[in-house]
Amino acid sequence: MDADVTPELRADDVSFGVPDARLLRAIDDHGSVSAAAAGLGRSRARATGRLDELEAAFGSLVERVRGGASGGGTELTAGAHDLLARFARLQAALSGVAAAEECVLEGRVTAVDGELATVATPVGALRALAPEGADRVQLSIRADAVTLHAPDEAPPAGGTSARNRLTGSVRAVERGESVAHVRLVVDGEDGQAEFVALVTLESVDRLGLTTDSEVVATFKATATRATGLVG
Amino acid sequence: MDADVTPELRADDVSFGVPDARLLRAIDDHGSVSAAAAGLGRSRARATGRLDELEAAFGSLVERVRGGASGGGTELTAGAHDLLARFARLQAALSGVAAAEECVLEGRVTAVDGELATVATPVGALRALAPEGADRVQLSIRADAVTLHAPDEAPPAGGTSARNRLTGSVRAVERGESVAHVRLVVDGEDGQAEFVALVTLESVDRLGLTTDSEVVATFKATATRATGLVG
DNA sequence: CACCGTTGTATCAATGACGGAACAACGGAC
DNA sequence: GTCCGTTGTTCCGTCATTGATACAACGGTG
Incomplete structure (x- = not known):
């Protein structure tokens, strides 16, 4: 029997969890919502909607650009990096506790x-x-x-x-x-x-x-x- | 922004979580799956199926009787009490960490x-x-x-x-x-x-x-x- | 025997979440 | 102008989960 834990950060009845962190990290890696969603096997429309929802609760997380030399793209804001850092700390602390004897x-x-x-x-x-x-x-x-x-x-x-x-x-x-x-x-x-x-x-x-x-x-x-x- | 946490105990790819703990506690309180499910606003059939699933992974959790002076009923086993105690400890520890400065x-x-x-x-x-x-x-x-x-x-x-x-x-x-x-x-x-x-x-x-x-x-x-x- | 209140079991319909698909729009490059 | 690759937006179909429902069975009670 193992202990498991699912961490979440909550604001305005919206919860930021593991799939959300994955999405933001993938966007950071690929530089676009399209590639991030494809890489995660998710629908782009849903990913976009989710970002809208998260931003409404947690503040600005991404800067999106359409058109341009590379066709457009999306970058994380400093707020997103802070949120990810906080989530990582929470996850590490909780995982440590769940695993502790x-x-x-x-x-x-x-x-x-x-x-x-x-x-x-x-x-x-x-x-x-x-x-x-x-x-x-x-x-x-x-x-x-x-x-x-x-x-x-x-x-x-x-x-x-x-x-x-x-x-x-x-x-x-x-x-x-x-x-x-x-x-x-x-x-x-x-x-x-x-x-x-x-x-x-x-x-x-x-x-x-x-x-x-x-x-x-x-x-x-x-x-x-x-x-x-x-x- | 608040940190939230969902604890789970896992065995054989089955996770014991908050709804499961609620179900077991309600059964302990009411002495039957019928009353417990009704009190939780859940379907009895689903509650019964969930108990079967949990028992397959975690061992004997309930003793069910059909018929009798009271019509039948269900009681928790010692194994269920141990599982609930362990879950409560995990939940308290994780909640404490999530809330800590x-x-x-x-x-x-x-x-x-x-x-x-x-x-x-x-x-x-x-x-x-x-x-x-x-x-x-x-x-x-x-x-x-x-x-x-x-x-x-x-x-x-x-x-x-x-x-x-x-x-x-x-x-x-x-x-x-x-x-x-x-x-x-x-x-x-x-x-x-x-x-x-x-x-x-x-x-x-x-x-x-x-x-x-x-x-x-x-x-x-x-x-x-x-x-x-x-x- | 009928009744009671439970458990055992199966089926149906509703709901929410989700990916897939498609059209529109943008701003560079050629 | 066309093409590219992105974002913005909408709609459709699928699937898993869930409660509601119903019949069968049990073991006492009267």
């Missing part, structure tokens, strides 16, 4: 302050963003949100904005080409949990992480999400 | 090691995950990925897996109900950048953050995304 913990909400909740879990009380009214929840802590520290150099609680902090031991270091998944075992009074952190190989080496190493893991409350559990 | 920096890739790149930016060299072949890039650093530290208590570079570290000063603290956006100004040799971190009010108070406070910001290379720039 996570540690899932069940827990009970014991205190609430606005959207922030304190959740009792097998490995202790953790802070997370939670929906209103949730009681029994699951916490998701993604591998790219977990920072690892050498135990004697971990930041003191009062000196950092990372509100969650656990001590555990390394169960495995799975090295990739330039990053590694570090799997931790954290023991608590009410149980045990396995965490995973995605860190650079440089961090693995600098921290001297190997099986059975002791390590401190920190992660932000504002990057930790709780969702309600039913059934 | 970001700091965007333009830069140039100066070194590459697998998917990890070193990028020269106005505020110095930063580490990020980058697509292959990118030269001129934009870095996106989300507010929920930035950890703030008191300058005298920031973790030393060798003792933490957070590979990016900058010193800046607080320009503004925008307090919400339980979390705050802390805006930082970071000066570099080649320019200046404004960062934003999303932290709890507790962190603001513990770190004593106020306008002009000096602060150290750290963020992981594996949570920092670079995307190519054109045009």
Whole structure:
């Protein structure tokens, strides 16, 4: 089972999505709507109409010329480049999240302050963003949100904005080409949990992480999400 | 302009999305496909067919009974509950990312090691995950990925897996109900950048953050995304 | 037995999205 | 003037998706 995500940027009830980004990029490559549409296997009339629709919501995206030495053509505006850049950032961020490994913990909400909740879990009380009214929840802590520290150099609680902090031991270091998944075992009074952190190989080496190493893991409350559990 | 996201879980070329989650939840609420479909304004025949399709890909999701004291009915299996829980986690994580403020920096890739790149930016060299072949890039650093530290208590570079570290000063603290956006100004040799971190009010108070406070910001290379720039 | 309310199954019609096709117009080049 | 390759605009036919509808079957209840 894989997670997939379809990103969209919305303005005035019009959504800019993957096919739209493809169209703009093809226009940039070919210099015309005709060639772009043909290259994408789309009808030119539809592509033109879509550009009109997008422009009505997002502002000027293309400059179209009919006639001339080359017969005419279409170029992207700076606004289109900005929109494409923003879309690319969103897509990269969302794809990264969809692909990330996570540690899932069940827990009970014991205190609430606005959207922030304190959740009792097998490995202790953790802070997370939670929906209103949730009681029994699951916490998701993604591998790219977990920072690892050498135990004697971990930041003191009062000196950092990372509100969650656990001590555990390394169960495995799975090295990739330039990053590694570090799997931790954290023991608590009410149980045990396995965490995973995605860190650079440089961090693995600098921290001297190997099986059975002791390590401190920190992660932000504002990057930790709780969702309600039913059934 | 708002970012929107459509999450999906995929298995065997079948995608489980928002309408599917709605259907399962309605079945759980009503105890029958008939009532669920009616409540959602969908055709029962289609809902039944969709369940068949989803079960073929994701395994048993419902137990259906025809006849009986109540005429029959349908209940969710444990597998369905697990699927819904996973979908909820994915949706929460993606929605959080789509809604997060970001700091965007333009830069140039100066070194590459697998998917990890070193990028020269106005505020110095930063580490990020980058697509292959990118030269001129934009870095996106989300507010929920930035950890703030008191300058005298920031973790030393060798003792933490957070590979990016900058010193800046607080320009503004925008307090919400339980979390705050802390805006930082970071000066570099080649320019200046404004960062934003999303932290709890507790962190603001513990770190004593106020306008002009000096602060150290750290963020992981594996949570920092670079995307190519054109045009 | 009839009735109830559900599930199992099949069919029909409507709708929206889409590509294909075609005519008109433009501004250079020859 | 003709030709070229583009844009501007309109219309047609196809296809996938969907809700509505209807008959059959089930297992209790009275």
